[in-house]
Amino acid sequence: MYTPALADAEIPYTTERVADVARVLSSYGDAIAIRMYGAPAGWVYGAAHRHLEAFAERSHVPVINMECDRFHPCQALADVMTLREQLGGLAGRKLCISWAYSGSWHKPVAVPQSLLLAAVKTGMDVTLAYPPPFALDAQVMAAAAQFAEQTGARIRVTHDLRDGVSDAHAVYAKSWCSLDHLPQRSGAGVDEMGMNAAFERHRDWCVDADIMRLAGPNAGYLHCLPVDRGQEVSDEVIESPASWVFQQAANRLHAQNAVMAHLLNPGSLT
Template identity: 40%
Template sequence: METIDMLKEQDLKGKDLLKLADFSIENINALVELAYDMKQNKEAYADSLKGQLLGMIFEKSSTRTRVSFEAAMIQLGGQGMFLSSNDTQLGRGETIEDTGKVLSGYLDGIMIRTHSHSRIEALAEAASIPVINGLTDLYHPCQALADLLTVYEIKGEFKGNKMVYVGDGNNVAHSLMIASVMVGMDFTLTAPKGYEPASEVVEIAKEIAKQTGAKVELTEDPKAAVKGADFIYTDVWTSMGQEEEAAERLKAFGPYQVNEDLMVLANPECKFMHCLPAHRGEEVSAGVMDGEASVVFQEAENRLHAQKAVLYSLMKK
């Protein structure tokens, strides 16, 4: 593929993936096409990371991130090593900077799932090997790449499509917003007052949109937001660490459930997306989650292929 050749020419080897906006628009498009090719031609990349080691630091629990990264390394001929903060010196006060320097002497790359985004920035600054964001409180870039791959598989293109995010303006929403406008897809986010995305992320997205011709819209009206939608996306209303706010959030987000009544306002072929885990009966009805419009499990599988593209690009010899 022409875009994959372009990615090779630009060479992302040794770089960090902390947020998508750190990469060029061409890089993001190329990563999606590479992920698509890797999904179709698994054996062609089987030994591309032979002998490479990825350390996977988890300071937040995970299903998809852990399994997809570990499986990705195995399928590429390398190995992923699970590192829980409870079982390492990180849990006893060793600094993230010291950890980065030590692990750089043992490994070929680090993936971390953590809390503050400043923490992964400190790790990347100290480490001499690629650092990949498996999730922070501000961004979830690998999820967004999987989302783009899913859109690409369904539509074959990005421009001319409208992505609508319904719910909390959180890390998933931030990365999805950036990802959508980078590939020229219109993006609308609808959330109740007080739960909007971070203003600095919105400004980044709007600046990128000027280059790609995409539109960025924020509204409190979910019914108006989904008109003309090709994809409707949501996430849980209460994320890890927000449990004390659960009752307040349930009340605020009640009108923002993605259900059959909301889906019917979108384009007839509109697809439903969710990063998972999902809470049926809260942010999404069971009928939508398990209905014909849902592509959530295709999207979940694509975490594996998007991660393989990232690992290949940053860690290949």
């Protein structure tokens, strides 16, 4: 089995250039769906996304991003669908996107980054809450600011969980890795000591009932699943009426169907 690779990472009799793989696979079906981040990309931030871009450049059929190290657009579609179902119109509504502790650091920034972009496009006011080591991609933040200017949305950053959740209509709290401790080049390795230390300093970043009481009346909790119970969120919250998590998970089916219908049968959703 040969591993698809970009031109600068080819190994004889081990890899096959993405450009070749894309053209072959696109002759076998009507679309290509790819999910790639972390170890397959050497944890180099952006490397997995570059693989998807290379596939898309050479493929003759649509390429669907099922999650890379930068973005998770399919999850964001289900997230916004759930927010609309629960809140109705989203313009001016307050969304807190918060980092949360996990015993594992192996989670990309794809979900919060895609959600941030999608939320401000709908006009939601977004508060990003995270400890200082867990800032998002500066390019994504700049793009979000541009979208916010177009829609009138506001973006605020805080390093205090309680401040971030305060008066929010929806709280989306999950863990993600620190970009500061990822390698800059292939083969360099993750700074696991620094990464783990950053996580352990913030074990108290968990959404429990006391935290949710700071949010607005009838506020909901969201998470993309799977969730680390007792770390990212308490059982009390995720099993409560305030949890929109399982509705959100069910909406992944409808969001994926919509993507495939749009790509494979253009005009079918109009």
